[in-house]
Amino acid sequence: MNEHNKEHVKIIKLKVENEAGPGFCLAKWHHVTMYLQSGETHSCYHPMPHRIPLEELQDNPSALHNTMHKKLERKEMLEGGRPKGCSYCWNIEDLGPDYISDRHLRNTGIYSEEKYNQALQGPWDQNVDPVYLEINFGNECNFKCGYCHPKFSSSYYNEAKKFGPIANVREHNLDLGHLNLYTREEENPYVDAFWRWWPELSKTLGVFRITGGEPLMHKSTWQVFDMLAKDPKPHMELSINSNLGVKAELVDKAAHKLVNLQKNKQIRNFRLYTSIDTWGPRAQYIRSGLDLKLWESNFHNFLRTTGAPINLMITFNLLCVTTFRSLLEKIVEWREEYGDNIRFDTPYLSRPIQYDINLLPKEKYLDLMNNHLDFIAQNVAHKKFTQVEYDKFKRVVDYMKTTTYSQERLSKGRKDFVNFFTALDHRRGTNFAETFPELSGLFNEWRNA
Ligand code: SF4
16 A cells, blocks of 8 residues: 555545444445355355345345344444454454554545435435446356355355265365255346346446456356346446466457456446465465366466456465465466556455464474565565565464464364365375375374364
């Protein structure tokens, strides 16, 4: 974050703190992620998603976002409270007054006098059309990343259905028991509600982000492209979260459609987001289904065809710690060719616990994390990375530095780690010890503990 932006965040932070209270977050009003295959929604990735009651949608399709559950959280924020579901932000804010949480960033990013006053002064139970919407039309996906869930991936779903739940794991045991999914977009009442809401919603929607599953495998994504060509929304940014692991022709077709939409001023601009957590065989183990050769070729083709940015989403987890440097080096290499069209973010994964970096013994692995941070710092000096990228990764290092688990939590988490990856290896024919030789000693130690 440059000094000007930092100053802006501070000003909005202070204003919100003084006028709206310590828990107010504009994301509750103007930011939404919704999963239509399961009929769930949340204001951002951090609070657990909650169910959208079908009866609330009958006369009000905007209840895809404006659920009674969320309205009650808005009320709590307006009354000075900090809703329990937002603990990710409270944990960061409780580290000290200088720490910047996602709440501060989102309040600044979304802020306008009009939006702020509407949220602060309007009735707590008003319906609001968000400025940012992330949507999941279905769970069809060719990947089954271990930390993902069958709810978001049909491949993971089919695997879990075949093998059943992992009996000896407490968190993320892949039990499909109460999972109620709409597998066909054409027969999903939540998809119907979305299209009923669209004429109103699209008038003011600033960012429309389609996620997955793999959105390029979803009919509705292609329907959105065609609809925007017929009924332009020149104020709208269109973003796609693709795993870049689908056939080259599909990525190419999407790239051309997006370029045309922008060229014809049918949208304001577009962005592509893609996930990658480290580099080499370990990356393929974490994001099962990933073929790095295909991924990198799709990545270059998209960048060269569109000239638009790609945002790398690095979900920082235990399995990236030892080789994260290799991905940072790739980013430096890509920036030689594409400059700041290559962007990245490093949110950390705290759940399921088997992916949490805090299971690792700190005396050894914190040094490694500091080395990664130093590498970023050196490259900030050489203008290869930005200060905001440094600050974001520093948050991950601080998360490791300041989190102390009880012995009981540690041993249960480590047991889950061993049992989970043993089961995944059995299901997928993979081999943890061969893929992560540097962690195999630890794996054996935890198994025998
Ligand atoms: S307070 Fe934090 S967790 Fe809650 S909605 Fe805002 S950004 Fe998300």
